[in-house]
Amino acid sequence: MSKHPKVSKRGAIPPFFVMEVMRAAAEREAAGLEVLHMEVGQPSTGAPKGVLDAAHRMLDADVLGYTGSLGIPALRSAIARWYRDRYKVDVPDRRVVVTTGSSGAFQLGFLAAFDPGDRVAMASPSYPAYRHTLTAIGVEPVELPTGPEHRFQPTIELLEKLDKPVQGLIVASPANPTGTMLSREELTELSAWCDANGVRLVSDEIYHGLTYGPEAVTAAEVSESALVVNSFSKYFSMTGWRLGWMIVPDDLIRSVECLAQNLFISAPSLSQAAAVAAFDCTEELDGHVARYARNRSILLEELPKAGFDKLAPADGAFYVYADVSAMTDDSEAFCKRILAETGIACTPGIDFDPARGHRFVRFSFAGSEETIAEAARRLIAWKR
Numbered sequence: 001m002s003k004h005p006k007v008s009k010r011g012a013i014p015p016f017f018v019m020e021v022m023r024a025a026a027e028r029e030a031a032g033l034e035v036l037h038m039e040v041g042q043p044s045t046g047a048p049k050g051v052l053d054a055a056h057r058m059l060d061a062d063v064l065g066y067t068g069s070l071g072i073p074a075l076r077s078a079i080a081r082w083y084r085d086r087y088k089v090d091v092p093d094r095r096v097v098v099t100t101g102s103s104g105a106f107q108l109g110f111l112a113a114f115d116p117g118d119r120v121a122m123a124s125p126s127y128p129a130y131r132h133t134l135t136a137i138g139v140e141p142v143e144l145p146t147g148p149e150h151r152f153q154p155t156i157e158l159l160e161k162l163d164k165p166v167q168g169l170i171v172a173s174p175a176n177p178t179g180t181m182l183s184r185e186e187l188t189e190l191s192a193w194c195d196a197n198g199v200r201l202v203s204d205e206i207y208h209g210l211t212y213g214p215e216a217v218t219a220a221e222v223s224e225s226a227l228v229v230n231s232f233s234k235y236f237s238m239t240g241w242r243l244g245w246m247i248v249p250d251d252l253i254r255s256v257e258c259l260a261q262n263l264f265i266s267a268p269s270l271s272q273a274a275a276v277a278a279f280d281c282t283e284e285l286d287g288h289v290a291r292y293a294r295n296r297s298i299l300l301e302e303l304p305k306a307g308f309d310k311l312a313p314a315d316g317a318f319y320v321y322a323d324v325s326a327m328t329d330d331s332e333a334f335c336k337r338i339l340a341e342t343g344i345a346c347t348p349g350i351d352f353d354p355a356r357g358h359r360f361v362r363f364s365f366a367g368s369e370e371t372i373a374e375a376a377r378r379l380i381a382w383k384r
């Protein structure tokens with residue numbers, strides 16, 4: 001008699017519900033029906049021209065083998081320069097680590113900073129992969145229930161109310177799904193609280209560059225001990241190139257290097273070589289941001305007319321997070337109905353907040369202006 005091999009408990013993490021929406025949208029498209037995509041959190045544009053040109057040159061001239069585990073020197077220097085030019089912060093090249101998307105950065109950073117059994121706090125709602133990645137490595141995610149009164153961001157008061165200490169705090173400014181941001185003062189205070197309490201601050205800065213008021217502040221400016229995570233996926237419009245980076249505090253560099261050698265060997269070499277040019281493409285990239293800003297204005301103006309009148313501030317990123325409790329207490333069924341009756345795909349809040357997300361829906365405005373304007377028209381007509 002054969003024995004069944006074991007299946008790990010740590011691998012049993014929840015799915016990404018947005019993928020279910022994407023599947024339903026794909027089925028609709030396969031049946032010949034139109035879909036207005038407001039579920040996906042990625043730019044509808046490709047990489048900037050300078051990056052594409054550099055990639056073509058590399059394909060012709062290079063064998064594209066493995067690179068050093070921390071990234072190619074030219075890219076690490078270009079990233080350090082970006083911090084000097086953009087944020088006026090001096091980050092030595094040795095602290096810059098190139099990763100396979102920010103998703104790869106989280107794996108390396110979390111493994112280097114936390115042990116099984118540790119507890120890591122984050123706002124709820126927030127990007128679901130924080131919770132799920134931590135769970136998969138035996139670290140307990142600790143959710144801080146936030147609402148409009150906290151601008152959906154962690155506060156010291158919420159942290160101090162916890163019944164047991166935490167070893168880490170994840171912040172994201174601008175955040176997914178709400179788009180809200182932390183001011184310089186708030187980030188500085190959270191960072192000081194972390195330092196005073198032996199808590200590792202992890203700052204997800206993937207939506208930097210996509211802001212519609214004040215610019216985002218980097219934790220690299222206010223903390224030497226924070227782990228800063230960023231990516232080429234959003235502002236740089238290079239999602240599928242799977243490239244990100246970390247600014248790693250000195251005490252974690254060696255662990256991160258050994259983990260990177262063993263888990264990834266290196267980030268994709270073509271993407272790394274081409275991404276050096278991305279920092280010279282800001283004119284093209286800022287054009288995308290101007291479109292997001294127009295899309296955001298359309299939604300903030302039109303969504304209330306469709307009954308979506310309780311919206312998170314959307315200071316940055318490309319999302320509007322709507323409290324739909326006046327319309328439903330089952331956001332998953334509600335999103336299915338919106339897709340079936342209007343052709344608009346949007347994301348139920350349960351991905352971001354398992355406890356209260358059944359009362360929220362996220363609309364992405366990363367698409368074209370025509371898509372967003374048409375979606376707004378359809379939602380208003382649907383409401384009536």
Ligand SMILES: Cc1ncc(COP(=O)(O)O)c(C=O)c1O
Nearest residue numbers: 041101102103127176206231233
């Ligand atoms: C807040 C946030 N962090 C990280 C990621 C992961 O991005 P990537 O692995 O493409 O860098 C995403 C993707 O949507 C995100 O929204």
